Structures are given as structure tokens and as C-alpha cells.
Amino acid sequence: MRRAIALAARGLGGTSPNPVVGCVILDPSGEVAGEGFHAYAGGPHAEVVALREAGERARGGTAYVTLEPCNHTGRTGPCSGALLEAGVARVVVAVSDPNPKAAGGAAVLRRHGVVVDEGVLAAEAEEVNAAWLTSVRARRPHVTWKFAATVDGRSAAEDGTSQWITSPEARADVHRLRAESDAVVAGIGTVLADDPRLTVRLTAGLTAGLTAGVPAPSRAAPVLRVVVDSGARTPAAARVLDGEAPTLVAVAEDAAVPAHLSPHAVRLPRVPGGIDLRALLAELHDRQVVSVLIEGGPTLAGAFLREGLVDRVVGYLAPALLGAGAAALGPAGVSTITEIHRLEFAEVTPVGPDLKLVLRPKSPVSSTPVPPHPASSHPVPPPPVSSTPGSPAPVPSESSGPQSPKES
Numbered sequence: 001m002r003r004a005i006a007l008a009a010r011g012l013g014g015t016s017p018n019p020v021v022g023c024v025i026l027d028p029s030g031e032v033a034g035e036g037f038h039a040y041a042g043g044p045h046a047e048v049v050a051l052r053e054a055g056e057r058a059r060g061g062t063a064y065v066t067l068e069p070c071n072h073t074g075r076t077g078p079c080s081g082a083l084l085e086a087g088v089a090r091v092v093v094a095v096s097d098p099n100p101k102a103a104g105g106a107a108v109l110r111r112h113g114v115v116v117d118e119g120v121l122a123a124e125a126e127e128v129n130a131a132w133l134t135s136v137r138a139r140r141p142h143v144t145w146k147f148a149a150t151v152d153g154r155s156a157a158e159d160g161t162s163q164w165i166t167s168p169e170a171r172a173d174v175h176r177l178r179a180e181s182d183a184v185v186a187g188i189g190t191v192l193a194d195d196p197r198l199t200v201r202l203t204a205g206l207t208a209g210l211t212a213g214v215p216a217p218s219r220a221a222p223v224l225r226v227v228v229d230s231g232a233r234t235p236a237a238a239r240v241l242d243g244e245a246p247t248l249v250a251v252a253e254d255a256a257v258p259a260h261l262s263p264h265a266v267r268l269p270r271v272p273g274g275i276d277l278r279a280l281l282a283e284l285h286d287r288q289v290v291s292v293l294i295e296g297g298p299t300l301a302g303a304f305l306r307e308g309l310v311d312r313v314v315g316y317l318a319p320a321l322l323g324a325g326a327a328a329l330g331p332a333g334v335s336t337i338t339e340i341h342r343l344e345f346a347e348v349t350p351v352g353p354d355l356k357l358v359l360r361p362k363s364p365v366s367s368t369p370v371p372p373h374p375a376s377s378h379p380v381p382p383p384p385v386s387s388t389p390g391s392p393a394p395v396p397s398e399s400s401g402p403q404s405p406k407e408s
């Protein structure tokens, strides 16, 4: 199963809005006969790829699958049927499919005499599929907040200068994080201060030596850039509007939207502090955005934390001290120590001279689904209809939100 989970991870960034899934088939003697993973939405499912490789050796063998085999015909047939046809005797599943449309594969297999074991390495398999599981269970995208700082938590010097606190290796790793996300989100403060491009630039030079052995995510569509800008202040010359990737600018319902922002803008409710972030996530969910990377700045990151909308924190800490200057995180709803946001370390890895920290909230944050927001589907005319570079992602119709691979 651990190998199947590693295979599943190779689909990160490519399968959205589908889950990542890995599969390993053992022949009756316990030898590996086939391996596969779901690489892109609409492509063959992990089980099908692995069964193809295993051929006749699958008969009487065991399949290890990270997600319950689907029982649903979408763009591809049900995997439960493929496993039955191949004569697999036992299926070991890590995580049951929470999507009611696709679930039921385990029951069908059992009904046909296949031994099915569920829950094997479930926590590890949930981790690799955290984005998709969050989007199905909470009906909002999975949110990662990323920051870079000195070890004393500063993201800029006293005079505001901030480039570059962390190393080229850490910055390359950020591009990988972006490539694994469906959308990258920044506040208007960051756009005005830094004029970031927010595109994925996974060049060979940037990733050399850093990601050896792990293929770069292959994306079917560019990552959506999102600016949270209630006053519609994003300048026409801003790099986020350079057309290299689609861009969405979330503005308040009452904002006066200049012509250059009109094709990118979506109107969302205003709340104290800016845009209603739950409405923003609902809007992104409707656009089949499964995972979001918050790239700053401190004000916006603090607001997401205050709302309980951060599922994962990724920090890059440089071995440096500033003593004064902007903090990596702004006010996050903590006025007394009992309100502290407690996290757990999931990973601590050296990246070049820096440290990469991956943390998760101590208690899950996404148990309550984001309510559908009445104002969340009111784009500023002309509405975004094309996914060509420079335009926002299309708004899918009825079938919005993430899919099971079964629907792909």
C-alpha cells in the first residue's frame, strides 16, 4: 500500500478535479505484477493501468488501491468491473470513496466473492488525497498557506525590502507547490508591493538536484491566479494580468470595476476587512478548484486563519535574523493565549540552506461545509467564459465541484 500511495502522489497537480489514486497488483505468489496511477482527469484509472501491466498474472492475485475502486461509468468504465474481469481474488483499499456517486465498488466486489479489506494505511492515503477529500467533504477547496521568513518570523526588513530571504532551492520548491495547486491566491497588498507573476516556473535549473527522482507535476491547465481585491485596485500593468495564465480578481459587490479588470473580476460579498473568504472559496469550488495556495501577504493569511480556513501551513525558514520588519503573519484572531492556533509538524526537511516546515492544525478545520453563497456566482459582465491564458477559468454548469475519477 505504501508503494501505491507513492504512485498516487505522482498524479498531484495533474488529476484535478479528480482524486489522485495509486494501485499495485500482486500475482498469486505475491510478486508485483503491475503498477499504475491516475495521471490526468479523463485518463485511465490507476487500477486499469496496473491491470494492463499485470495481464494474466492478476488472476487470483491481490490489488492494493489507495481509494475504493469506483463503481461508476463516466468517461471510463467502473474499476470494480475491471478487477472482477481480471479475476483478482483480493482487493486491499486504504480509503473508502466519500463521493456517493462513485462509492459502492467494495460492496460489488464482495458480492462477487472478492475478499475486500478496507482502511489499510488510511491516514497516509488520506494525506496524499487531502485536497480532493476536503473538497468532497467540505465542499470547498483545500487551503495551504505558504510563507517564507527568517527564523525570527520576519518576512521583510524594517524598510520593507524582502527579496530574497530564502534560497533559490526554497523558491524552486514553492514553484512545485504552485504546480500542485489549482489556484494561487494573493492579497492586493502583495500585488501592489511586489507585483508578483504567481505563475509556475518549474525550469530544469530551478529544480535541479532538488526533486531528483520525483517527476515534476504535469498539469492539464495552468494554475489559476486569484487576487483578493475588494476595491478593484489591481493596476492594468500588474504582472498577474500579463496573460500567461488565467487570472480572477475577487472584488466587492459595490466596487467600481475599471475596464481592464472587467474580464477578470468576480463580485463577492463585502465583510469587515475585505471580501467574504467563504464566498471566495465557494466560488472557486464552483469552478472546480480543488486546492488553493495562499501566497500572502500577512493580512490575507491572518484572515484565512481567523476564519478557520487553513488546512495546511508550509513555511520556509531561512537561517537569518532581522529583529524588526513585517511579520510573516498578520492578526489572526488571537487576542489571548487561549486562542492560539495550535499546529502539528507533519514534515521538517532541509531545502538548500533553509528548512521547510509542513504543519497541520491540531484539530481538523473543515468539518462544516461552506454554505453555498447566493452572491458567489455573479461575475462582473462580461462573464468569464474562456480558459485561454489571461482569462479566468470557466464556470462549469451543474456538475460543479470536484469529481471522482469515475466521472472523468
Ligand SMILES: NC(=O)c1ccc[n+]([C@@H]2O[C@H](COP(=O)([O-])OP(=O)(O)OC[C@H]3O[C@@H](n4cnc5c(N)ncnc54)[C@H](OP(=O)(O)O)[C@@H]3O)[C@@H](O)[C@H]2O)c1
Residues within 6 Å of the ligand: 146, 147, 148, 149, 154, 155, 156, 162, 186, 187, 188, 189, 190, 191, 193, 194, 228, 229, 230, 231, 233, 273, 274, 275, 276, 277, 295, 296, 297, 298, 299, 300, 301, 303, 304, 328, 330
Ligand atoms: N514572506 C512571505 O511569504 C510573503 C508572501 C507574500 C507577501 N509578502 C509581503 O507581504 C506584504 C503585503 O502584505 P499585506 O498584508 O500588506 O497585504 P496582503 O495580505 O497581500 O493583502 C491584504 C489586502 O487584501 C485585501 N483583502 C480583501 N479581502 C480581505 C480579507 N477578507 N481579509 C484580509 N484582506 C483582504 C485588503 O485590501 P482591500 O480592502 O483593498 O481589498 C487587504 O488590505 C508585501 O510587503 C509582501 O512582500 C510576504
